[in-house]
């Protein structure tokens with residue numbers, strides 16, 4: 001039946017119902033405008049940072065700076081060859097022997113597990129705290145180094161721009177299930193209850209079941225191709241030895257078109273424009289309900305779950321690295337909009353939700369990376385173009 005043959009009153013009812021159904025997705029025009037705004041702000045950041053290093057002849061220069069790229073399908077995206085090489089390098093890390101002592105984590109088998117162990121052990125200090133952004137920036141840097149030095153990955157570190165798939169993460173290229181993706185959704189498991197997760201700071205959140213819930217069955221990290229061993233830590237049934245024991249299983253996903261709304265473009269603009277000059281606002285709102293529903297950081301995890309939403313063991317899902325590169329991208333753009341005023345800002349304390357109470361973070365506060373590398377101070381990781389760092393986002 002054609003719409004034009006319907007009585008006008010009925011037609012307007014149908015259109016109203018359609019709008020009501022579409023309303024939770026946010027205003028499409030507003031989100032498109034927000035996407036444009038992000039690109040403008042990113043271009044401004046890029047100009048600022050390239051200007052700042054333009055006269056350098058050594059160290060990090062405009063010639064040797066590494067450019068981190070979106071997975072795809074935007075412009076400046078990772079090539080098919082780099083995607084394949086990145087995927088191979090993750091398999092390589094998950095096959096090389098662990099260096100973590102069995103006394104620390106009896107379940108650690110692979111070099112990949114060393115990263116999960118470091119993240120599990122540091123979680124109470126580096127989430128919902130002033131160490132959140134600095135710790136994850138350096139963890140990513142160490143991961144990129146291991147991909148390069150141990151597994152010959154020569155390409156750029158990719159990020160997953162979850163603003164592009166905010167309406168439904170099942171449409172995200174990273175999850176299309178093809179050979180150049182990070183694998184598809186989990187198999188649908190009906191009749192599930194919500195998952196109660198513990199989040200740092202003592203709170204609990206109920207994550208309702210979404211569109212999957214079972215093992216990933218397509219792509220390079222499908223069941224039988226990729227093994228997860230550590231965790232769960234944040235929800236039942238918990239793995240042995242506080243999640244540090246041996247608990248081999250498939251990677252599971254449960255893509256959620258509800259939580260993906262939390263990573264809509266408008267949420268990023270609210271951070272970049274709304275938190276101008278205020279690092280505390282940026283860090284808090286990345287996890288706070290202010291960024292409905294749950295802030296871009298939490299929503300990035302919660303829309304992928306269950307392995308990805310375990311606050312402690314979330315690096316079990318390889319998408320963790322692309323999600324945190326995107327979180328770092330938001331911080332980096334925010335810093336780059338006012339390099340002098342924002343690069344060396346600090347905020348907060350060094351325990352989740354300041355529980356137990358801890359000292360204020362300063363540029364001298366050290367972060368522990370266990371077996372992965374030397375401790376680093378917040379000041380050492382503040383600039384993306386100084387010290388060990390030389391990268392930008394495009």
Ligand SMILES: *[C@@H]1O[C@H](CO)[C@@H](O)[C@H](O)[C@H]1NC(C)=O
Nearest residue numbers: 048050051052053054055056
């Ligand atoms: C780079 O050098 C030029 C010419 O000496 C100078 O005018 C400019 O201010 C310098 N830029 C920076 C960022 O130091």
Ligand SMILES: *[C@@H]1O[C@H](CO)[C@@H](O)[C@H](O)[C@H]1NC(C)=O
Nearest residue numbers: 189190191192193194195209
């Ligand atoms: C869901 O929770 C109810 C109430 O706790 C419980 O009886 C039931 O077995 C649970 N169902 C599943 C599939 O876990």
Ligand SMILES: [Cu+2]
Nearest residue numbers: 119127136311
């Ligand atoms: Cu984390």
